[in-house]
Amino acid sequence: MTLPGVLLLDAAGPEAGFLATAAAVRGHQVHAATTAAAYAGYGPELRGLLAGRVVTDFARPGRALDEIAVYARRHGVGAVLTVNEYLTSLAAHLCAELGVPGNDPAASRAARDKAVMAEVFxxxxxxxxxxxLVQDGAGLRAALADPRVGFPCVIKPLSAAGSAGVTVVSGPGGAVEAADTARAAVGMHKSGGDPPILVQAYAAGTEYSIESLTQDSTTTHLAVTRKWVTGDPKRVETGHSLPVRLPPAVEAAVYREVEAALRASGIRHGASHTEVIVGEDGRCTVIEIGARLAAGQIGVLIQHALGIDVWAALLDVALGRPAALAPTARGYATVRFVTSPRAGRLTSLSGFPTTGPGVPFARLRAAIGSTVHEPGANGHRLGSFVVTGLDAAEVEERADAQLRRIRIEVEPHHHGEPGPAPDRSARTDR
Ligand SMILES: Nc1ncnc2c1ncn2[C@@H]1O[C@H](COP(=O)(O)OP(=O)(O)OP(=O)(O)O)[C@@H](O)[C@H]1O
Ligand SMILES: [Mg+2]
Known part of the structure; x- marks a missing residue:
């Protein structure tokens, strides 16, 4: 019997690599839809896993859909997956086109465009x-004067990711600059014109994300994750820890809100990552939803803390087979993101953890000599590592100790030298 083929939309990054491996070891042919430029960056290991590829241009989704569908039919593809935030809507359309399990294409923009998201929520x-939704200067002034917004408020792009271009603004003074920052943060595909931006009321409280898997519109919540972010005007993620055990009443309220958000964004088959803020009163506000597995190694955290094979589970959901979602371990895991203290040229980096017992994942992606940035978006990370164990406090301490051991030296760019290129690659960390 020939097993259905599995197609990944964009196979770059560790999460896609884990998925490709899970599919290949189960005997599926694994295919990738990719741009020519991205394919050039695929390493030998990934290339070796792939049975084939369709090269397309994701910036033209209509054409990409047609080209990928033709390829998928020809190769007996029975499951379509992506871990790329920017491709979740295309994935939903492709699943519908091929008649394989997927999310509602008509609603799929809600998980990508924060203006649509706010509306459907x-x-x-x-x-x-x-x-x-703010189009211009007059719109910005009107939004700032709107008592339903108030200060502090949050100014952000419509559809970037990785915290790029998001600023918490404490008063009218910083708003124009924050609006420019949001406009400059382009997503994976840059389109012409001055993009609209969003001005949002500020939700105070503690940030969590909820990692869920939905199958046939029934959702299982795998974990609640504590999200660590900088307290600066620019909110940049510094790490994640899971599982968090919320008080039962709070957890129930959070899950209720998340499930309503999932329904509203047409999530029927597949993973989701919902970011929430829980106020002191225990009330839950949904900040955003992603129709995909969380980035930032959260899949690795779930796997090692809870013993759930997330990659196999994602595959089963995409194939329409029952997925094993029950935890088989009661551990704890955290990821730390390593960032540069300043912008410039990375001259040395030492003390970066290596994988071993209690450190299942360590990935340094910045090369010596490369240009580094102050943390302004997830794309500015130099690397990340995961620490696991049975005791939450001990795991956090060990992770912080590892972080303190890392020595980073950065030479500032001097006047007249080429400075850091403007960050046009606001992508989720993968
Ligand atoms: N309305 C809000 N109230 C309070 N904090 C907010 C609000 N919107 C965004 N933030 C803060 O800014 C961070 C990034 O915002 P958001 O999640 O909307 O952007 P993103 O680019 O999708 O980020 P990421 O991909 O890192 O999740 C949030 O995690 C949160 O810390
Ligand atoms: Mg977010």
């Missing part, structure tokens, strides 16, 4: 920050 009664 409001219509479905999901608690979400009051949001104004």
């Amino acid at each position: 409001a219509a479905a009664g999901v608690r979400t920050p009051y949001t104004v």
Whole structure:
């Protein structure tokens, strides 16, 4: 019997690599839809896993859909997956086109475009920050004067990711600059014109994300993750830890809100990552939803803390088979993101952890001599590592100790030398 083929939309990055491996070891032929430029960066290991590839241009989704569908039919593809935030809507359309399990294509923009997200959440009664779509200076002034927004407020792009271009603004003074920052943060595909931005009421509280898998519109929550972010005007993720055990009443309220958000964004088959803020009163506000497995090694955390084979589970959901989602371990895991203290040229980096007992994942992606940035978006990370163990406090201490051992030396760019290129690659960390 020939097993159905598995198609990954963009196979770059560790998460896609884990998925490709899981599919290949189960005997599936693994295919990738990729751009020519991205394929050039695929390493030998990944290339070796792939049975084939279709080269396309994701910036033209209509054409990409047609080209990939033709390829998928020809190669007996029975499952389509992506871990790329920018491709979740294309994945939904492709699944519908091929008749394989996937999300509702008509609703799929809600998980990509934060203006649509705010609209569908409001219509479905999901608690979400009051949001104004701003086109120009007059719109910005009107939004800032709107008592439903107030200060502090948050100014952000519509559809970037990785915290790029998101600023918490404490008063009218910083708003124009924050708006420019949001406009400059382009997503995976740059389009012409001055993009609109969002001005949002600020939700105060503690940040979590909920990692869920939905099959036939029934959702299992795999874990609640504590999300660590900088307290600066630019909110940049510094790490994640899981599982968090919320008080039962709070957890129930959070899950209710998340499930309403999932329904509103048409998530029927597949992983999701929902970011929430829980206020002191225990009320949950949904900040955003992603129709994909969380980035930032959260899949690795779930695997090692809870013993759930997330990659196999994702594959089963995409194939329409029952997935094994029950935890088989009661551990704890955390990831730390390593960032540069300043912008410039990375001259040395030492003390970076290596994988071993209690450190299942360590990935340094910055090369010596390369240009590094102050942390302004997830794409500025130099690397990341995961620490696991049975005791939450001990795991956090060990991770912090590892982080302190890392020595980073950066030479500032001097006047007249080529400075750091503007960051046009605001992508989720993968
Ligand atoms: N309305 C809000 N109230 C309070 N904090 C917010 C709000 N919106 C965004 N933030 C903060 O800014 C961070 C990034 O915002 P958001 O998640 O919308 O952007 P993103 O680019 O999708 O980020 P990422 O991909 O890192 O999740 C949030 O995790 C949160 O810390
Ligand atoms: Mg976010």
